[in-house]
Amino acid sequence: MSLREKVRPERRAAAVPTAPNDRRRLHGSIAHDLAVAIVGGRYRPGDVLPNEDLFSQQLSVSRTAYREAVRILAAKGLVESRPKTGTRICDRTRWNIIDPDVLAWHLEAAPSDGLIDALFELRRIVEPAAAGMAAERRTDDDLAAMLTALTLMERDGLSSERALQADLEFHHAILVATGNEPLTALSSGIGTTIRWTTTFKQRTGTLPRDPLAEHRQVFEAIQARDAAGARATMTALIDQALAATRDAFTKSRA
CATH class of the missing domain: 1.20.120.530 (GntR ligand-binding domain-like)
Structure with missing residues (x-):
């Protein structure tokens, strides 16, 4: 399954977001799509997410938006980022399952x-x-x-x-x-x-x-x-x- 098939952002990045609200909506959208892919099993615990250059190129988003999305997921326990090893999907026991966003992503992913x-x-x-x-x-x-x-x-x-x-x-x-x-x-x-x-x-x-x-x-x-x-x-x-x-x-x- 290709990266584009795993994550299907509904809204693509503008070349240069023009306002803070635009940027928040963008990285929120990327975090949502990545999270649904993770909780839905398209990425599994232990998998390493594509590096930000590949992700940005294939999904037409900025590296900054990708980094912000990863920070959102890391704060909720879904991923962890380490130097040289990249961003890895955490074990489910570390997910903040009762966080409203994490719970909503689970429910959306059947x-x-x-x-x-x-x-x-x-x-x-x-x-x-x-x-x-x-x-x-x-x-x-x-x-x-x-x-x-x-x-x-x-x-x-x-x-x-x-x-x-x-x-x-x-x-x-x-x-x-x-x-x-x-x-x-x-x-x-x-x-x-x-x-x-x-x-x-x-x-x-x-x-x-x-x-x-x-x-x-x-x-x-x-x-x-x-x-x-x-x-x-x-x-x-x-x-x-x-x-x-x-x-x-x-x-x-x-």
């Missing part, structure tokens, strides 16, 4: 059943516990944020972008309500998982019945300071989402 199960396993570990903590620690402001999200979900319908954003805000509000900053930091990775799996289900026409009732049950348990109930209802909500996602994958492959 994730395996194992990855989907692992992501839901992470949700099942984190979110029920967070819901229980939120029930014990939530404030009136936390409840107001959750209720606002639920109202938007109900108003806009399951398949709209605004409803999806409201769904993400609901789950984020629960993590915020724990008062645990390291736990809240997981919100972006969890949100990326929710967004992608919901979008995938929409594309395959396998959206389940409206899960608003289950979301309301979680909210009501948190509102009532029922920690055990909050954990149980959140677990049921996640299990429902996993079952629907598996159905979507089965349908897409059929």
Whole structure:
């Protein structure tokens, strides 16, 4: 497979980018395409990326843009650059898998059943516990944020972008309500998982019945300071989402 086949940038470099934003978009695009090629298996751990001169020539990008793209991937654990040995793909154990970008690249590159199960396993570990903590620690402001999200979900319908954003805000509000900053930091990775799996289900026409009732049950348990109930209802909500996602994958492959 040629380098051009492995990495297919959708946007090619202008000869001289005219503004900082242009340059950021360019090396971001290169990093995206390289990352999807890596997580999709077109490059494998231990492989050495083409040197910057060859890469720049074959893909019509500047060496500076390539270097910036490599820095992005290195910061997320996908590659490492060493003098004389070049840029090598790191072992998967070193990838920052819950980084929102890394997670989005995986999901774009047709994730395996194992990855989907692992992501839901992470949700099942984190979110029920967070819901229980939120029930014990939530404030009136936390409840107001959750209720606002639920109202938007109900108003806009399951398949709209605004409803999806409201769904993400609901789950984020629960993590915020724990008062645990390291736990809240997981919100972006969890949100990326929710967004992608919901979008995938929409594309395959396998959206389940409206899960608003289950979301309301979680909210009501948190509102009532029922920690055990909050954990149980959140677990049921996640299990429902996993079952629907598996159905979507089965349908897409059929």
